[in-house]
Amino acid sequence: MECGCLKELEYKQSFQEKALQVARQLLLQQQQQQQVSGLKSPKRNDKQPALQVPVSVAMMTPQVITPQQMQQILQQQVLSPQQLQVLLQQQQALMLQQQQLQEFYKKQQEQLQLQLLQQQHAGKQPKEQQQVATQQLAFQQQLLQMQQLQQQHLLSLQRQGLLTIQPGQPALPLQPLAQGMIPTELQQLWKEVTSAHTAEETAGSNHSSLDLTTTCVSSSAPSKTSLIMNPHASTNGQLSVHTPKRESLSHEEHPHSHPLYGHGVCKWPGCEAVCEDFQSFLKHLNSEHALDDRSTAQCRVQMQVVQQLELQLAKDKERLQAMMTHLHVKSTEPKAAPQPLNLVSSVTLSKSASEASPQSLPHTPTTPTAPITPVTQGPSVITTTSMHTVGPIRRRYSDKYNVPISSADIAQNQEFYKNAEVRPPFTYASLIRQAILESPEKQLTLNEIYNWFTRMFAYFRRNAATWKNAVRHNLSLHKCFVRVENVKGAVWTVDEVEFQKRRPQKISGNPSLIKNMQSSHAYCTPLNAALQASMAENSIPLYTTASMGNPTLGNLASAIREELNGAMDHTNSNESDSSPGRSPLQAVHPVHVKEEPLDPEEAEGPLSLVTTANHSPDFDHDRDYEDEPVNEDME
């Protein structure tokens, strides 16, 4: 019983972390681009249209203006594109804030539940509970106020003739999560409208047609909101706007990289003006986004957004900290350990999101991977990605389902696995391979492999006898691992070809096998160009799988990828063009060839990539090429 409680807590923790991630990501986007992301030009984002939509926004389908209403506006064409921009923009801001409120409210609910649970088990006094309850009430009120604000907003729009609500229509969008319009839809509509207008007007020479009253409205609602949400708004008025500084700095350093300018387009919120070069952009910036009411209003909105996000981030950080200390997580750095990105999450998302009813609380312990989602309304990114990644997962995801895992996946999740004692959803073979490929020489001694395991995965700091045995077993069993006699002893290398061949043959047409191919390819270090080419088509889904079930998840994934990529990826990306012969193996000669039970035709198979090179034994910087001195036997 205590166990269950703890598990619950762990899930909560993941939830928090994910929320944090989302918030941070949003913050990042907001700060860097100073842009209401939903308004970004859809034309330019055909590749990854969803990328520009903050996940949490997209998934919430906040209802500020119903699609019908929006359609109406658009059909009547009573608005100039600029007006529409402003409208859309404030929609975005409102949605964002509403969504945040709702999210927070939801979290409060969950926390309440959690504490209830705890108290049931621990028999604490219900003070905290009351606190949380009152807190919740407050949030409910805020939510209500938010909605009222939206009403006001809509009403003011009506008054200005910008929006006519017909009698039959649901006058006010008070039902949350009803048929709202998600930013992508807005974008689409926006695209349609503007594409009609564009050519003659885009250059944006006519800000005379701008309706300043609209601007006022756009700015007033969010600011009020923020006052409600944050009583200290005025003191925070200055906002920790370190971004402008950074902007100007980077602006000076890289004169052509301006946060408001990218891909030849002005990225000012709601503005899509095409600027040929940086100069014209500057010109445009000065003329179109000069210091006027509109710009300041937009800026204010943006500030509110960022402020909200920061606030949210701070709160979540705090809570995460508390949770972690409560759970005695042995994390050296409680700075929001990253969640596993797409592996488990996407699996369970695709698997469970559709069928598993979110409210079905008690899952049998026999299905440890089934998400225990306390209070979730539908498949939300946060919950589905984070809930069930913690706990004794015994299932293997690496080669099953449609879950390509890649070196990048492991690498990008490594922070998480480093700290959380979660069994990584990779097979031993995959991990061993990863360890070997990550090494500078593409070869490791057994002990180094052990070290890699313990270094990279908190889970493997226990039961060493078990998993070490498994490692050895795998090394011996799989033909893809080649033992090479070195001067200093034996090292293990990976035979990519063999690794790829592990589940081959019937590939043609069989989707499940293609999945396997994907997963295999995900692991493929680009040793062989031909091999790569042959796999090229499989690599395409590799980076989109996360978004197949839920596009927003893909967003999250890619977003976090972006965040993490820099540090982690270099090991593999560096060698992207390396040829087989280049791999610097020293004094290598395979001791013997393994007879793996499968594919007996192997004898003459493709030349083992790792057996080609001989090299002088200057392999001295052998082990622990990384940060910490690994304590060999943590056991």
Added chain:
DNA sequence: CCCAGCTTAAACACTT
């Protein structure tokens, strides 16, 4: 139910 893949456990041989 069967099969394939994976994990875990364990026995054994060899080397350091």
Added chain:
DNA sequence: GAAGTGTTTAAGCTGG
């Protein structure tokens, strides 16, 4: 002899 390394076998689990 102990510990580490490597090989092999077997059983159990899971998903297709």
